[in-house]
Amino acid sequence: MFQNTIISDELSIHKFFKQLNFDLYLTKPQLKHLESIVNAMLSKGYKGKMSDIAELASQRHRTSITRFLASSSWNEDFLIKALKKLVVELIWSKSKETNKPIYFIIDDTISEKTKPSSKAKNIIEKCSFHNSHLKGKTVYGHQILVSLLSCDGLVLPYSIDIYDKDFMSKIELTQKLVESLPKPENKGYVLCDSWYSCKAIFNSSEKAGYSYIGAIKTNRVIYPKGHERLGVKLHKFATTLDIDDFDLVTVKDQEYYIYSYIGDLKDRKNVTIILSYPKDSFHKDGSLKTFIALDNSLVPLDILTQYTDRWAIEPFFRDCKTYLGLDGYQVRSEKSINRYLAIMTINYTYCKLYSNESYHFNTGYKSAKKALIKSKITYIYEAAATGKSLEEIFKTLKIA
Numbered sequence: 001m002f003q004n005t006i007i008s009d010e011l012s013i014h015k016f017f018k019q020l021n022f023d024l025y026l027t028k029p030q031l032k033h034l035e036s037i038v039n040a041m042l043s044k045g046y047k048g049k050m051s052d053i054a055e056l057a058s059q060r061h062r063t064s065i066t067r068f069l070a071s072s073s074w075n076e077d078f079l080i081k082a083l084k085k086l087v088v089e090l091i092w093s094k095s096k097e098t099n100k101p102i103y104f105i106i107d108d109t110i111s112e113k114t115k116p117s118s119k120a121k122n123i124i125e126k127c128s129f130h131n132s133h134l135k136g137k138t139v140y141g142h143q144i145l146v147s148l149l150s151c152d153g154l155v156l157p158y159s160i161d162i163y164d165k166d167f168m169s170k171i172e173l174t175q176k177l178v179e180s181l182p183k184p185e186n187k188g189y190v191l192c193d194s195w196y197s198c199k200a201i202f203n204s205s206e207k208a209g210y211s212y213i214g215a216i217k218t219n220r221v222i223y224p225k226g227h228e229r230l231g232v233k234l235h236k237f238a239t240t241l242d243i244d245d246f247d248l249v250t251v252k253d254q255e256y257y258i259y260s261y262i263g264d265l266k267d268r269k270n271v272t273i274i275l276s277y278p279k280d281s282f283h284k285d286g287s288l289k290t291f292i293a294l295d296n297s298l299v300p301l302d303i304l305t306q307y308t309d310r311w312a313i314e315p316f317f318r319d320c321k322t323y324l325g326l327d328g329y330q331v332r333s334e335k336s337i338n339r340y341l342a343i344m345t346i347n348y349t350y351c352k353l354y355s356n357e358s359y360h361f362n363t364g365y366k367s368a369k370k371a372l373i374k375s376k377i378t379y380i381y382e383a384a385a386t387g388k389s390l391e392e393i394f395k396t397l398k399i400a
Contacts (some may be wrong), residue, residue: 013038013368016350020086025078028309033068038347041324042365043372049330069336076342080159083346087156088182091149095185100152102188103306104181104210106174106196107313108163110134111327112141125334126162142337144326145170148313154359155312156349160341162334171196175204183209189295190214191310197292199267209294213307218290221266222273231266234290238275243282244352246275251304255279260300265292274300319361 014033017023022031040053050065095102110130116123124142132139143163148155159177163170172197190205194215205212218235227237238259246257259275276293281287293303314387320326324344331340348361355364376397383393 013347013350015351020079020082020346022079022082025082026074028033030068030072030074033072034343037065037068037343037349041343041347042351042368049325049328066331066336067221069331069334069339071335073318076339079346080342082372083349084158085318087149087158087349090156092182093150093153094151094154098152099186101306102184103150103179103191103309104158104188105148105150105155105191105310105313106177107193107310107317108143108145108170109317109326110141110143111329112139115140122332124332124337126164128165144341145173145314146316148316150309152310155316157316157345160255160345162337162341171198171200174201176210178204178210181208181210187211189306191307193310194290202268202294204293211293213293213295213298214310215307216273216290216292218288220290222261223264224261234273234275236289237261238288239283241275245278245281247300247371248279249301249304251301252308256304257282258300258304262296268294270296272296272298272300272303274303276304293330296373315361316348320344323361323365324348333387380382 002187005318017031017035022034026034026140037053053065091102094100110132112132113124113127125348126143128143129140130143131137145159145161145163147158147160150156157386161173163173168176174192174222178190178201188208188210190201190210190212192212192214192245194217197214197216202212214236216339218238221231221233221234222237224237240257243257246259249256249258256279261273261275263270263273265271265273272293272295274293276289276291277287278282288317291307298306317326324347326344329337329340331337351361351364351368352359353364354368355361356367379396380393385395
């Protein structure tokens with residue numbers, strides 16, 4: 001007997017799957033299995049172990065869970081396409097309702113794994129060495145590229161991909177994602193950190209109907225007055241400016257000195273670039289941050305304020321690593337990993353939409369978890385009332 005026979009359809013992820021038309025892409029046993037996995041992840045405080053899912057999902061063995069991810073005949077791409085369709089509908093509806101811009105946020109994170117010994121037979125596929133900005137060193141694992149869509153406080157995942165440098169560069173993958181978007185309802189902006197601020201992504205953003213706001217590396221060359229012929233690097237140009245050349249502004253309760261340059265970049269004409277120092281770190285080594293916007297109609301404060309919407313991706317990484325096993329998953333084949341990430345993204349979106357319109361993951365996660373507990377207690381009460389023995393109840397709850 002499956003665990004989700006205990007859980008009311010009204011309280012489970014069952015209704016969400018029906019909304020996404022997953023019954024078109026999965027057989028009934030597959031759909032039941034997927035429901036069980038998601039419910040188990042929610043009820044456990046999941047860290048990524050298949051044994052945790054097997055313990056809570058059903059009477060099937062761990063190998064059955066592994067087989068469902070590794071070789072069962074279903075296509076995770078269809079599920080993600082259905083999820084993307086719903087996410088786009090919700091974000092575009094929010095933009096139409098509020099007249100607020102749509103933000104497409106892109107960043108990557110590392111899911112660190114233990115480097116296998118040279119004698120290991122079953123290694124985790126698609127792992128390699130990556131530079132970790134968080135740890136300040138090279139680590140072994142998967143680099144995962146994530147994109148989110150955001151409008152007026154509603155932030156939902158759009159894509160999640162393992163970066164495979166032998167197949168496609170991060171720039172090419174990002175271009176592909178940007179160009180897959182429908183035109184924005186009103187204004188639209190692609191938001192990225194400095195690694196992605198390049199001509200190719202600028203062009204793809206504009207082709208898709210979006211402007212671009214992002215951080216930019218301080219070694220990029222600009223051509224201000226006095227440097228028209230050879231140009232000057234941003235960090236060198238900053239040293240020629242005095243504090244009186246800057247304006248003091250407040251962004252998200254923090255004060256910054258900012259200077260605005262409108263002109264040419266080495267590979268892009270007529271852009272706005274903001275040079276920024278924290279109020280207490282003017283001209284201190286390493287404190288200069290620089291940002292670029294293709295839309296010159298934006299005032300500097302608007303550029304910085306809109307750029308902060310990019311930070312919404314950090315809670316996504318944190319929540320998925322803390323609650324949904326993004327750091328700890330133990331599946332090994334490429335297909336299993338892609339399916340696992342798809343299920344994790346579906347689960348995250350479900351929690352967001354389960355949050356009673358607050359759209360906070362933690363609120364939805366806790367609500368869904370409480371609903372599972374209530375359903376289990378309701379099952380015990382009703383089973384006892386209909387005369388089921390304790391042994392039958394224990395067996396169903398997998399505590400026999």
